Amino acid sequence: MTIYFAPMEGVTDGILRQTHNRIFGGIDVYCLPFHKLTQSLSLLTREKRDVAPEENEGLNVLPQALTRDPEQLSAWLYYISECGYSCADLNLGCPSPTVTRRGRGSGMLQDTGYLRSFLDRLFSNTLPVSLSVKTRIGYESPDEWPKLADLFADYPFAHVTIHTRTTREQYTGPVHPEAFEFALRKRIPHPVYNGDLRTPEDVQAIMARCPGTEAVMIGRGLLADPALARRLRGGKEASEDEMRTWYTVLYEDWKERFDRTIALGRIKKLMEWPSEGDIRRKRLLRRADDIESCINAVIGE
Numbered sequence: 001m002t003i004y005f006a007p008m009e010g011v012t013d014g015i016l017r018q019t020h021n022r023i024f025g026g027i028d029v030y031c032l033p034f035h036k037l038t039q040s041l042s043l044l045t046r047e048k049r050d051v052a053p054e055e056n057e058g059l060n061v062l063p064q065a066l067t068r069d070p071e072q073l074s075a076w077l078y079y080i081s082e083c084g085y086s087c088a089d090l091n092l093g094c095p096s097p098t099v100t101r102r103g104r105g106s107g108m109l110q111d112t113g114y115l116r117s118f119l120d121r122l123f124s125n126t127l128p129v130s131l132s133v134k135t136r137i138g139y140e141s142p143d144e145w146p147k148l149a150d151l152f153a154d155y156p157f158a159h160v161t162i163h164t165r166t167t168r169e170q171y172t173g174p175v176h177p178e179a180f181e182f183a184l185r186k187r188i189p190h191p192v193y194n195g196d197l198r199t200p201e202d203v204q205a206i207m208a209r210c211p212g213t214e215a216v217m218i219g220r221g222l223l224a225d226p227a228l229a230r231r232l233r234g235g236k237e238a239s240e241d242e243m244r245t246w247y248t249v250l251y252e253d254w255k256e257r258f259d260r261t262i263a264l265g266r267i268k269k270l271m272e273w274p275s276e277g278d279i280r281r282k283r284l285l286r287r288a289d290d291i292e293s294c295i296n297a298v299i300g301e
């Protein structure tokens, strides 16, 4: 099984990827948060750093773009190729209203006519790298999925990651595994399952529900349990020592790159994932003003 670490803007930067790989491992591909493309194609410093080869040494990474302009995407793919990559991803899954209002991210799923013309224009030229896509199963309703699935099956994507929710469903509520089963039957190229995989049992349940599943992408499950991919490969659970090292190294490296306040903010954001639903822990974490008290709030003294 191929395991992708989901892209998470503001969370999964190079420091997190390298630290995760060093301590826990188990990931085949680390996905990079999107580059928001503009007319001038000038990327932010943070975006350039994220794809820099030295930031990703020893890792398999997949850069991602957010755009509704095929020429912009094509130019960016040349840039990505020059950076030394052989595959890149198109974001058709972002549900944020500021993105979808402009018809980008999962906003593009609303207009399949435009999406087809976008992909026709894109694939009419030879691309410098292969292209994958990350999508949702519809904008308003899962009923949109059969038409979208037909569309994705018509293009030579390297793989298609399917977050089994609609845009309206954002990140919560039940997922729709039947949509993934449908994608497998439709012969969409190399479907990757995404959505709410938090434990090895969740992954086993998807494999049983959707026979033929060969790849999964995990986001929040890996933030809550960074050893999840290792466990999926038969390895051990995260020890307390590993968790302490994980948080301490991330904090120190972020402090060195940014400053103490930003590092503490980032570590608290990250630590909120294992504390989901635990109000006492969340309160302790909010009050914590150094890394030791943050770690004590999440792991215990």
Ligand SMILES: Cc1cc2nc3c(=O)[nH]c(=O)nc-3n(C[C@H](O)[C@H](O)[C@H](O)COP(=O)(O)O)c2cc1C
Residues within 6 Å of the ligand: 006, 007, 008, 009, 010, 011, 032, 033, 034, 064, 091, 093, 094, 134, 163, 171, 194, 195, 196, 197, 217, 218, 219, 220, 221
């Ligand atoms: C804070 C945050 C940032 C995200 N950033 C991106 C992104 O840059 N690109 C993308 O394709 N998906 C992004 N996602 C979606 C995740 O990659 C993933 O599809 C989603 O969290 C569902 O998977 P999960 O249930 O395993 O977390 C983001 C999600 C969150 C919560």
